[in-house]
Amino acid sequence: MDCYSFSNLLTDYLDNQLKLPVRREAEAHLRECPVCRRKVEEMSALVDTLHNLPKVSASDSFDAILTDKIRHYQENLQHPRNLWAFFSTHSRTFSAAAALILVMAGTLIIWRGYNPRLESLSPVMNSAPVLSSMGSANTTPSPQQNTVPSNGYIPSSMALKDSSDKKNLDNGDSLGPKDFRNQIQLVNDRR
Amino acid sequence: MRETAKYTDEELIALFQKGDERAYLELVRRYKDRLVNFVFRFVSSREMAEDIVQDTFLKLYTSSHMYKEIARFSTWIYTIAGNLAKTELRKRKRRKIYSIHDxxxxxxxxxxxxxxxxxxxxxxxxxxxxxxxxxxxxxxxxxxxxxxxxxxxxxxxxxxxxxxxxxxxxxxxxxxxxxxxxxxxxxxxxxx
The missing domain is CATH 1.10.10.10 (Winged helix-like DNA-binding domain superfamily/Winged helix DNA-binding domain)
Incomplete structure (x- = not known):
């Protein structure tokens, strides 16, 4: 056995973990090598010192303080004294819930942003209020929306919502005959 | 002789999981000194060591259901105390520019x-x-x-x-x- 091999076995040698044949080899090396002998002596002194370090034990007040901590915990569980104590006791639960909500919200935003099916649905969804404000035959209009004041004033809620709708109206492409009749009726009523 | 003294650690934790608080007290009695010594060598402060070990026992009290019989109780409780001690050391390192290492x-x-x-x-x-x-x-x-x-x-x-x-x-x-x-x-x- 050489010095390098012995230094790899030093811990096992000191802790009596070597099998008998290897231990004999190590001891044979130690008899011949003063450098490794010195290493063993120094390390052995250190390990002995660590083993014999005084044991630090719990103080007399240890149990009383522990009992107080347990009582405090139980009180907090039953009647959270303040919001902060409640949050700090359940901080993990709240953090997990907040993270879950964030993830769900993020997923929903991304999904709505990139899902073509939803995009194709969205104009229909967005146009629903416009249709109702125009008094579409298929919807039940609210009295306010359906009423055209006698002075001819058209409330803003009845106005077209955006420029694309305005454009469609100008072209007259998307307006059916019924819608057109409604518009004429509206103008006549104003007169 | 206390009645609980005859039980092994694993039997005691099983009893405590069923609601026997005497079993909990026996576990505290058996481990408090060992753990205080262990944590003290870690954090170099007796007061802090006691505080950490009390928190370890508080965790034992509140989360005893987390213990599964596959591990020895001593392994489990040392792991909790060690983790709390490491967390405390890291917190202290962040708080202090002048650390105990210096x-x-x-x-x-x-x-x-x-x-x-x-x-x-x-x-x-x-x-x-x-x-x-x-x-x-x-x-x-x-x-x-x-x-x-x-x-x-x-x-x-x-x-x-x-x-x-x-x-x-x-x-x-x-x-x-x-x-x-x-x-x-x-x-x-x-x-x-």
Missing amino acids: MGIDDKEFEIPSDTYNPERESRSAYQEKEIQIAISRLPEQFKTAIILRDIQELSYEEISKIVGVPAGTVKSRINRGRQKLQEILKELKSK
């Missing part, structure tokens, strides 16, 4: 409990207790854990392996390197 022999903040001081033993020993404590505090965390569990708490390689969560071979290597490092630090302290 302390020297003459620093008064380095606490040695008065009830452990024994001049006769100190004179027989190759190193002073304070030197050892400073040297331990300067060890990298993984070596520190291995050295404290093996050379101070005198646990087996297998038990340390389960507490730390690494193979026994790695534990052995950490102990070997930890002792060498400790020796280097002690020589450095002596030469100053």
Whole structure:
């Protein structure tokens, strides 16, 4: 056995973990090598010192303080004294819930942003209020929306919502005959 | 003799899981000194060590259902205490620019409990207790854990392996390197 091999076995040698044949080899090396002998002596002194370090034990007040901590915990569980104590006791639960909500919200935003099916649905969804404000035959209009004041004033809620709708109206492409009749009726009523 | 004294740790935790508080008290009685000693060597402050060990027992009280019989109770409780001690050390490192790693022999903040001081033993020993404590505090965390569990708490390689969560071979290597490092630090302290 050489010095390098012995230094790899030093811990096992000191802790009596070597099998008998290897231990004999190590001891044979130690008899011949003063450098490794010195290493063993120094390390052995250190390990002995660590083993014999005084044991630090719990103080007399240890149990009383522990009992107080347990009582405090139980009180907090039953009647959270303040919001902060409640949050700090359940901080993990709240953090997990907040993270879950964030993830769900993020997923929903991304999904709505990139899902073509939803995009194709969205104009229909967005146009629903416009249709109702125009008094579409298929919807039940609210009295306010359906009423055209006698002075001819058209409330803003009845106005077209955006420029694309305005454009469609100008072209007259998307307006059916019924819608057109409604518009004429509206103008006549104003007169 | 207390009635609970005849039970093993694992039987006691099983009893406590069923609601027997006497079993809990017996576990506290059995482990408080061992854990305070273990954590004290980690954080170098008795007050903080006691605080951490109390928190360990509070966790035992509130989360005893987390214990499963596949592990020994001692392994489980040492793991909790060790993790709390490491968290506390990291917090302290963040708070203080001047850490305990920078302390020297003459620093008064380095606490040695008065009830452990024994001049006769100190004179027989190759190193002073304070030197050892400073040297331990300067060890990298993984070596520190291995050295404290093996050379101070005198646990087996297998038990340390389960507490730390690494193979026994790695534990052995950490102990070997930890002792060498400790020796280097002690020589450095002596030469100053």
